[in-house]
Amino acid sequence: MAKTFKKPEALSDQHTHYCPGCTHGVIHRLVAEVIDELGVRGRTVGIAPVGCAVLAYNYFTFDFQEAAHGRAPAMATGIKRVRPDLVVFTYQGDGDLASIGMGEIIHSANRGEKFTTIFVNNTVYGMTGGQMAPTTLPGQKTTTSPAGRDVEDVGMPIKIAELISALETPAYIVRQAVIKPKYIVRAKKAIKKAFQYQLDGRCFSLVELVSTCPTNWGKTPVEAIKWTEENMLSYYKLGEYKTPEQFEED
Amino acid sequence: MGKILMKGNEAIGEAAIRAGCLNYFAYPITPQSEVAEYLSRRMPEVGGVFLQGESEIAVGYMLFGAAGCGARVFTTSSSPGISLMGEALSYISSAQCPAVFVNIVRGGPGLGGILPSQADYFQATKGGGHGDYRLLVMAPDGVQEAVEMVMMAFPLAEKYRNPVMILGDGLIGQMMEPVEFPDHLKSEPSNKDDWATNGMDTRKSNERNLVKSLFLNAELLEEHNRVLKAKYDRMKKEEVRYEPYNIDTDYQVLIVSYGIISRVCRTAIDNLKAEGFEVAMIRPKTLFPFPEKAIEEAASKDSCKVVVSIELSMGQMVEDVERSVHGKRPVQWFGRSGGDIPTPEEIIDVIKSFVTL
Numbered sequence: 384m385a386k387t388f389k390k391p392e393a394l395s396d397q398h399t400h401y402c403p404g405c406t407h408g409v410i411h412r413l414v415a416e417v418i419d420e421l422g423v424r425g426r427t428v429g430i431a432p433v434g435c436a437v438l439a440y441n442y443f444t445f446d447f448q449e450a451a452h453g454r455a456p457a458m459a460t461g462i463k464r465v466r467p468d469l470v471v472f473t474y475q476g477d478g479d480l481a482s483i484g485m486g487e488i489i490h491s492a493n494r495g496e497k498f499t500t501i502f503v504n505n506t507v508y509g510m511t512g513g514q515m516a517p518t519t520l521p522g523q524k525t526t527t528s529p530a531g532r533d534v535e536d537v538g539m540p541i542k543i544a545e546l547i548s549a550l551e552t553p554a555y556i557v558r559q560a561v562i563k564p565k566y567i568v569r570a571k572k573a574i575k576k577a578f579q580y581q582l583d584g585r586c587f588s589l590v591e592l593v594s595t596c597p598t599n600w601g602k603t604p605v606e607a608i609k610w611t612e613e614n615m616l617s618y619y620k621l622g623e624y625k626t627p628e629q630f631e632e633d
Numbered sequence: 634m635g636k637i638l639m640k641g642n643e644a645i646g647e648a649a650i651r652a653g654c655l656n657y658f659a660y661p662i663t664p665q666s667e668v669a670e671y672l673s674r675r676m677p678e679v680g681g682v683f684l685q686g687e688s689e690i691a692v693g694y695m696l697f698g699a700a701g702c703g704a705r706v707f708t709t710s711s712s713p714g715i716s717l718m719g720e721a722l723s724y725i726s727s728a729q730c731p732a733v734f735v736n737i738v739r740g741g742p743g744l745g746g747i748l749p750s751q752a753d754y755f756q757a758t759k760g761g762g763h764g765d766y767r768l769l770v771m772a773p774d775g776v777q778e779a780v781e782m783v784m785m786a787f788p789l790a791e792k793y794r795n796p797v798m799i800l801g802d803g804l805i806g807q808m809m810e811p812v813e814f815p816d817h818l819k820s821e822p823s824n825k826d827d828w829a830t831n832g833m834d835t836r837k838s839n840e841r842n843l844v845k846s847l848f849l850n851a852e853l854l855e856e857h858n859r860v861l862k863a864k865y866d867r868m869k870k871e872e873v874r875y876e877p878y879n880i881d882t883d884y885q886v887l888i889v890s891y892g893i894i895s896r897v898c899r900t901a902i903d904n905l906k907a908e909g910f911e912v913a914m915i916r917p918k919t920l921f922p923f924p925e926k927a928i929e930e931a932a933s934k935d936s937c938k939v940v941v942s943i944e945l946s947m948g949q950m951v952e953d954v955e956r957s958v959h960g961k962r963p964v965q966w967f968g969r970s971g972g973d974i975p976t977p978e979e980i981i982d983v984i985k986s987f988v989t990l
Contacts, residue, residue, distance in 0.1 A: 426834050447842075457693075457694035461702075464658075465702065487691050
């Protein structure tokens with residue numbers, strides 16, 4: 384019997400270390416499918432962050448470098464500058480990108496570095512056990528905001544897609560979600576567009592993906608998806624924030 | 634090509650190009666900003682990469698990324714900037730990538746000052762970043778040697794797959810001296826196909842490469858650290874470099890001094906010789922590995938009464954000198970640490986004071 388549903392070549396045969404219901408696996412698969420479809424596996428370099436996805440390279444079958452916390456965009460800059468023929472992407476969570484790595488992402492985006500960033504926003508530091516992140520929602524309980532995020536004390540959550548798209552230079556900034564098939568289909572399209580723009584020589588592209596963390600949220604996977612749809616999507620609005628075409632029309 | 638008069642910082646930039654390093658990332662900081670200014674003009678001329686990063690932290694990781702995908706790459710900075718690069722140095726060392734860092738040292742701690750200093754000796758030779766790692770550290774005594782060491786640094790970094798640091802100082806960076814550039818480095822960058830993320834398509838093997846430093850398993854981490862230690866031990870065997878001075882005399886005092894201050898010591902030794910007072914010097918050219926045996930042997934000479942570490946810090950290298958001498962002779966220290974360079978007369982007085990003790 385012929386196989387109708389195959390694993391992408393860019394994805395390895397590994398047991399996952401991610402928790403049940405975690406959406407990293409979905410995102411890994413989408414990235415791998417896009418790399419297969421674009422036929423660039425042999426010249427792609429991924430940059431793994433610090434966080435749950437530090438071991439992302441275990442699930443892909445192409446070259447990878449592992450960054451320090453927040454520094455993936457600087458490493459991607461180094462690679463892409465000296466080897467513009469490589470396809471380079473960073474894979475970063477919200478603590479990594481929106482907190483400790485804010486300087487690196489803003490300046491890479493603003494210089495128009497020709498790589499792609501996959502930004503996974505699940506509102507918490509996953510690997511270290513569910514601490515408050517810059518993206519934690521108001522009132523959301525975490526291990527370092529046990530009474531809920533107090534915005535009087537620590538400010539409102541950072542909207543990365545909006546923030547980066549306020550810069551003049553970046554080419555493509557988009558936010559999608561990976562919680563249900565209808566969102567996942569759009570997320571895949573966004574990821575493919577971002578990589579295609581890179582292949583076309585366009586400058587910086589970032590795909591923010593609204594994701595879940597059932598373990599650290601203390602929810603079942605099904606509850607986590609429901610919570611995300613009901614609470615995150617009204618604050619983190621989905622859609623394209625910046626496209627090169629729009630920039631050209633201006 | 635004959636000698637030309639060149640500022641140290643610019644000569645360092647030119648030396649890197651002649652060593653075949655066409656990739657440079659940096660952040661401005663006094664007293665080394667002329668390297669970046671020079672290379673912002675020169676790199677485009679030779680088809681190289683010049684990028685001013687947003688911080689020394691980012692620059693450290695630009696080097697990590699570039700080195701990780703197999704490129705020859707270097708940066709220059711000064712003390713506070715090197716502190717910020719300490720994190721990347723730890724990661725690059727663990728991931729075993731070759732890269733060259735030049736520290737045009739200024740006074741510290743904190744913002745310190747912008748005048749010459751050797752107060753980053755500990756940072757360069759003992760750590761700076763976290764974990765069990767070492768840098769191969771070379772210390773030039775002037776512009777000519779800075780050029781030669783920069784050109785040696787790239788093949789050494791590739792031989793050991795480890796960062797190499799050139800420890801200069803604000804005076805070497807700022808002063809102009811006649812300099813003669815050696816021929817362009819003949820050695821091609823080493824084959825990096827077995828480890829660098831240069832893209833699978835460019836390699837014969839279909840295996841992907843990983844550049845990483847995470848080893849969650851205790852046994853694997855220890856095994857990794859043993860591999861690193863074996864490299865550092867090999868450096869100790871093969872890369873010790875030093876220059877003896879006036880060593881064939883019946884010297885009463887042995888000076889250990891490196892970098893710019895060693896040239897003042899040399900004048901002091903010459904002037905004392907004219908008085909009939911013999912003093913010798915071991916000048917470490919590599920600070921790690923440190924010329925321990927040479928110092929121990931020179932200190933052990935019957936005529937030698939005392940060993941003096943003379944450095945532009947409040948006493949850092951002296952700890953390695955003590956370690957090398959193994960208690961066979963008393964070890965003294967003399968240093969200046971605000972940015973002023975002592976005169977030969979000041980050093981002569983110090984030497985005499987230690988002998989009459």
